[in-house]
Amino acid sequence: EVRLVESGGGLVQPGKSLRLSCRVSGFTLKTYCMSWVRQAPGKGLQWVANLRQDGLERDYLDSVKGRFTVSRDNAGYSLYLQMNSLSGEDTAVYYCAREHCGNHYMDVWGKGTAVAVSS
Amino acid sequence: EIVLTQSPGTLSLSPGERATLSCRASQSVRGDYLAWYQQKPGQAPRLLMYGTSYRATGIADRFSGSGYGTDFTLTISRLEPEDFAVYYCQQYVSYVTFGGGTKVE
16 A cells, blocks of 8 residues: 655744655655645645655755755655754645656645644 | 636535636646646545546546646536535646645535
8 A cells, every 4th residue: 555654743943943754655765756745724735845766856946945855765765854944934734745757746645744833 | 937826716516516627827738737636624635637637546537627728627527525625736847836726615
C-alpha cells in the first residue's frame, strides 16, 4: 500500500527553524518526484517545493527560496523540508505529495502536519 | 506566474443535480498539465482528474473534465452526498499553482 506520513510540525517562534519529515511506504523516492504543498488556515492550496527523482533538482515557491530546503535520505524513504527564518505567513498545514514527474499532478497525499508560527 | 481563477466560489446544489465548475488560466496551459482535486473538511486533497480529462484511479465516472488553452471545466453529472466538498484545479507550466477553489454545498 502506498502511504505518506508527515511529522515534525508544531508551534515555533518567528525567526526560528523547523524540519518536517515525510515517511513513504509502498514506493521509493528514487523513482518519483515529490512535492510539499501547504494550506494556511481557511485558505486554499499552495505549492511550496519539489524534488525530482534524481534527488538533486529542486524548485521552490519564490517566497520560500533561500529559507526552505527540500531533501531526502539516501535510502529513498524519507523526504524532508527544512524551514528556516519562519514567519506567521508560513503558518499552515504542510502536506507531502507524490508528484507525477511528467505531468506534475499529485496522486498520493499524506494527511499533513500543522505548523504554527507565533510568539 | 500563471493564475488560476475558479468560479463560482460557492455552488449551492442538491443531490442528483449537475455541477459545473470552471477554472480559467491567465495564460494558456497545456492540457497535459491540468488537474483537479477534491478536498473535504479536515482531510488531505484527493486527485480526481489529470491531463484535463483522465480520471484518477477509483474516481467515479460521474466526474468528467474538459477544456483547452485557458478554460477548463470539471463536471459532476449527478451529485452524490459524498461529493459536497471543495474542488481545486492545478496547473504546471514552470511550476505548480492551484486555483482558489470552488465549494460545492
